[in-house]
Amino acid sequence: MQIHQLSISHDEVHDRLLVRLNTQDAQEYRFWLTRRMALRLLPALNQSVLRLEAAQPGVAASDSRAQQILADIQRDAFLQTADFTTPYDAQAQRLPLGAEPMLVTDVQLSLQTNGSLEVVFQQKLGESVQSCHLNLQASLVHGLIHLAQETLVKADWEMAAQPKSIGHESTPKLTMDPTVYKH
DSSP: OOOOEEEEEEEEEEEEEEEEEEEESSSEEEEOOOOHHHHHHHHHHHHHHHHHHHHHHOOOOOOOOHHHHHHHHHHHEEEEEEESSSSSOOOOBBOOOOOOOOOOEEEEEEOOOOEEEEEEEEEEEEEEEEEEEEEEOOHHHHHHHHHHHHHHHTTTTOEEEEEOOOOOOOOOOOOOOEEEEEE
16 A cells, blocks of 8 residues: 555544555555553654664664664654645545444554554454554655654643654664554
8 A cells, every 4th residue: 555645633532543544546544542551652662663764775783873873864854845735535435344433442563574664553453353464654644643743732632742853762763573563
């Protein structure tokens, strides 16, 4: 799936974040993130993008400080060229996950050898499990983090301010093994 547009908004009625992804072939994937899930997921996404940037071919950033500087430079470059003004096109022709957004109860993150981040969103309701696998390049992870942080401020969830620098010493370290976050 080739992602064309990304949107994150706060739904006041449900008090959740609505993440919407439009693909090149007119499909829309929609996910609900609760406050609890967002609190757990954002630090892990920050660590993931730091590791993704450090793993790029020709990059020699072995220590955490060098990785942080590199990721900050890449994030700033992405933000200067990203289009945050074009409205999200909500006219998707197909909804592969169904009419209602998937309520994310579990997330697995794993760095791939091709330089992408595999994100597996799962909704577990009793014995029923629905999953959606996304492979995101570093630039899309930067965009996801940026939009999520902006939306968290607008949601007024009174979360601790996110550091300007995406590397943070207290965030958990990710390995090439899948990391799982549960609701």
